[in-house]
Amino acid sequence: MGKLIINGGKRLQGELSLQGSKNAVLPVMAAAALCTGGNGSASSTGKITLTNCPVISDRFCAGRILSSLGARVTGSGNTCLIDPTYIDNSVIESSLMRSMRSSVIFMGALLGRTGHCTLCYPGGCDLGPRPIDMHLSSLRKMGAVIEDEHGKIECTAPKGLSGCRISLSFPSVGATENIMLAAATAQGETIISNAAREPEICCLADFLRLCGGRISGDGGGRIVISGVEKLTFPEEEEFSIIPDRIAATTYLSAVACTGGELLLTDCNPVHLEAVIPVFEQMGCYVRCFGSSIYIHRRERVKPAETIRTMVYPGFPTDTQAVVMSPLCTASGTTVFVENIFENRYRHTDALCRMGADIRAEGKVAVVTGVKELYGTTADAPDLRGGAAIVCAALGANGTSEIYRTEYIDRGYEDIDGNLRSLGADITRG
Ligand code: UD1
Secondary structure (H helix, E strand, C coil): CCEEEEECCCCEEEEEECCECHHHHHHHHHHHCCCCCCCCCCCCCCCEEEECCCCCHHHHHHHHHHHHHCCEEECCCCCEEEECCCCCCCECCHHHHHHCHHHHHHHHHHHHHHCEEEEECCCCCCCCCCCCHHHHHHHHHCCCEEEEECCEEEEECCCCCECCEEECCCCCHHHHHHHHHHHHCCECEEEEECCCCCHHHHHHHHHHHHCCCEEECECECEEEEECCCCCCCCCCCCEECCECHHHHHHHHHHHHHHCEEEEEECCCHHHHCCCHHHHHHCCCEEEEECCEEEEEECCCCCCCCCEEECCCCCECHHHHHHHHHHHCCCCCEEEEECCCCCCCCCCHHHHHHCCCEEEEECCEEEEECCCCCECCEEECCCHHHHHHHHHHHHHCECEEEEECHHHHHCCCCCHHHHHHHCCCEEEEC
16 A cells, blocks of 8 residues: 655745646546547547646546447547547446546536446545436436446437536536536536536636537536537647646645745646635645745734635635645634535544644534644545645645545646655655
8 A cells, every 4th residue: 555755844945837737637538538530531540738737537437438349549648648539438347437537527427428327426536425416307307217226327328418408406516517517418418507616617618619519608607519410520630738726826835834945837826816815824825826836934924814714716616625735824713614525624633633723524624733743643534625734734844644545646747746846855665
């Protein structure tokens, strides 16, 4: 079992190029399954080139799903090449389904591509109940017949999928993506109201538009999709995945934990508008210019105003854990209210073992700053919770050993190499 060994207390300093977004690359890879080959001519094969892909295990899991469906997935480093021409299978094995939550968005793509799909309930981080009722009811509304027996989901679209009006009871990111994928090649127009507005939704819409999809309104609460006959990735084009706003916040939090300065390049500061003011409240000096963010933390951090997780453009639930780490040693108390998931304070046990004073009950966590944290041994409880423990350990006195690193590697590209390049004493054991 892999572990990260961190000797804390080293000030971070330097420059880092930010990775591409995990939550953007996964739906785009699912969308690749919807694309059919070019127009048959030798110059138009319909092969897809994705750049700025993060080198993380979830991306490779999506690649394995695509390969199991009959696509050819190659490429190295940050480039992923997908040839979806020969997709002929629409059954996703349960081992692949269970390895990540995003496997569920292949449902909309496969229904659109083959008119059928068989899968089981997805896995992913345990953040409390994660139902997919909105995904299923929306696809049913579009004409899918879905049988859900003992966790096995069998979907068919005997008459094809048809556009319709869908009003989401909550702006679910995954449900919005699944509907967009199913609607892209459905008959007629689909209107999603109360749609998710996250930047990753816009990235998916940009990819679909590049392939000939007709979508408008993404980034707002009302998305209109007019189904087209087929989607084809244009020859000679490349599609670049947006920067990862959650990884960006993690590196800013790491610096807020240790003190020091960081220039984070290749990011989109606009996507971080809800989190940057929190670092400023902590007393960090933060400046954004172009696609870079500079952060400098000199003094002990100050407490922040109450942090309430919200859908975009509010404060992201995915950054709640990592932002809590520096606030554990603030000169006062910060209150967190987690509004999106029921069980997203699982990192607090480890932080308390490090000496933090955190009272978490239900949606609320009260973090009273202590003078310092101490190294500990802990399991990463989930992806972002694991990253939060890494940040806290970087700023703590003494050595920490963090196990279950497979959670962290699902979403962070070379987190130990990146932090080492900034002066952290972090190794893999
Ligand atoms: C995505 C992100 C995840 C992030 C979350 C919220 C990816 C791969 N993952 O997850 O990192 O934390 O958005 O920003 O992009 N819900 C239902 N029924 C449904 C669907 C969702 O009740 O059918 C509830 C969920 O239980 C949760 C809330 O809606 O309480 C938000 O979930 P959703 O936006 O769907 O999150 P994901 O797409 O799973």
